Amino acid sequence: MLFKIDLHVHSKYSGDTDSDPEECVVRAVEQGLNGLAFTEHYSYEASEHAESMREKYEDVITIFRGVEYSAEEGHCLIFGVNADRLLSPYTPIEDVLKVVNEEGGVVIPSHPFRRGNSLGEMLLTLTGLCAIEGFNGANMRAFNDKAIEAAGELGISYTGGSDAHEPREVGSCFTEFREMVSHDNFIDLLKSGRYQGIDTRKVSKSRWFF
Structure with a gap:
């Protein structure tokens, strides 16, 4: 069974969109996704709203929580821990990796080659990354291609996420797991690497003008 999760939804x-979270969930269901992860900027606690929808939609879709954290060098997705309690804003990425991994969570650089807020080439020097976001729905194709190439160089898997800031963008990219994902096995499956990013767009467009 293939299990499809959009791992990057805002x-x-x-704070940078007026997107209603429940509309994002409804869109994910319409797109045939099995799950989505709310990864609000800067704060894990900002996705508290997901808890109230988990039970409501548990028969049709699984809702996960993470955070898009801003390390000193750029953005990364963190799952499996409450980063608000463990990290100060803009902690160096090497310290982020050490703390999150010690606490059992995972770190996945988001849109790693987008200019201005990404880790870039330095991710090739890092140890302890779970995966790399290969397909980001807000990126130009060249940025995503470079991320997938980097994942290959590091010998780790790559994920997919829409980076949606509007409900209509949910599901443009997602991560396809090879087995059913639950709240209990989510982190273990991320660590396993048994998945791949998927880009559903016919033409890779970007709302970022670089």
């Missing part, structure tokens, strides 16, 4: 609680 709502109005990220």
Whole structure:
């Protein structure tokens, strides 16, 4: 069984969009996804809204929580821990990796080659990365291609996520797991690497103008 999760979704609680989180969930269901992860900017606690929807939609879709954390060098997705309690804002990425891994969580650089807020080439020098976000729905194709190439160089898997800031963007990219994912096995499966990023867009477009 293939299990499809959009691992990178933002709502109005990220502070840079007025997107309603429940509309994002409905869109994910319409797109045939099995799950989505709210990864609000800067704060794990900002995705508290997901808890109230988990039970409501548990028969149709699985809702996960993470955070798009801003390390000193750029953005990364963190799952499996409450980063608000473990990390100060803009902690160096090497320290982020050490703390999150010690606590049993995972770190996945998001849009790693997008200019201005990404880890870039330095990710090739890092140890302890779980995966790399290969397909980001807000990126130009060249940025995603470079991320997938980097994952290959490091010998780790790559994920997919829409980076949605509007409900209509949910599901443009997602991660396809090879087995059913639950809240209990989510982190273990991320660590296993048994998945791949998927880009559903016919033409890779970007709302970022670089």
